[in-house]
Amino acid sequence: GSTIGILGGGQLARMIVIAAAQLGYKTHVFCPESDSSASHVATETTKSNYNNYANLDIFASKVDVVTYEFENIMVEPVEYLAKKVGVFPDPKVLRICQDRVQEKRFIQSLDVPTAAFEPIDSLDTLKTAIQKVGYPAILKSNTMGYDGKGQVKITDQVDLESAWKKVTNETGAQRAILEQYIEFEGESSVIVARTIDSTELCFPLVTNKHRNHILRQTIAPAPLPPAVHAQAKEIATKIGKGIGLVGILAVELFVVKQADGNYKLLVNELAPRPHNSGHWTIEGCVTSQFEQLVRCICGLPLGSVDLMKRITEKEYLEQPAAQQHPIVMTNLLGAEVETWEKHLSIKGCHLHIYAKGDIKEGRKMGHINQTN
């Protein structure tokens, strides 16, 4: 059988490996850690830095296709690999998605709205930009940020110099983005899948609840009007097409309630890979986000994104009573994983443990999917 190469060894890679194995594929994980979450289940692991080109050469010769589990990876080694073997999504997707300014410019070029923003490369440009963007705003490292790292909310009480120092120190990046602070009603996300022959399908829109900037819970499908679901899928499909996606891509959205009571969606950021807010699909959908990725990059047809409920997505959205019983994904963060056994006896509760070594505060150690 064919072998799928995966850059990165975290829980996303682990769950890609499991889905790939189910479809009969072998997997080869390439990551710097020796004892990674994914290496426990992969067919083969190469422990190496991403910019070790000799190891990349060997890796490329042993795999049939390559994907990656995070967008903050160095793009040059990925471009190097793409000359030797199919890499999906294409490295040019990575270039856009790992740079917040480029990402927002790209989204706006498709006539899809985002928060107003200004690129920042010094304390001086920050001082000028805050006049344009206005208070409150949010200063984010342009690259390398995740789980809210390298971000500061800027109010008129905040000293700009210390904010600039904090953001650059946390990530080492010397460029940032200043975004208008959005007073949203909630946060949602939608995952689009697109195949090599340009067929595409979106998973149901979901609502995400964060705690300390880390995803806590996903409610699926999102308890929002059908028109909002349709708009979100339209946005995600447009972005998938526009960026030339092969694979899956998550679109994070701010849901803003307008004065007339209607909702407006703004794109926050993109992730060209499986997304934490898609973990509910493992038991919640006919095809999981991980299987869908494998299908996309291996030239297979897309799988159904129907709910694994005795109800269709349309019926769910039209019946308020059904919305009392969503599928709920809850992350097991840090020490929460220690009490994993208690979930085993709950009806409709599906436990997923990532087998990571050290428990650290806020670290994603596993998740549970409650399907009924």
Ligand code: ATP
């Ligand atoms: P992730 O772990 O999702 O990759 P990240 O570090 O890349 O996170 P963002 O998703 O950009 O960062 O921001 C993290 C969270 O901060 C958002 O989910 C949202 O709650 C809040 N946030 C970000 N940007 C804004 C904004 N412009 N206005 C209001 N809140 C925001």
Ligand code: MG
């Ligand atoms: Mg991010």
Ligand code: MG
């Ligand atoms: Mg985010």
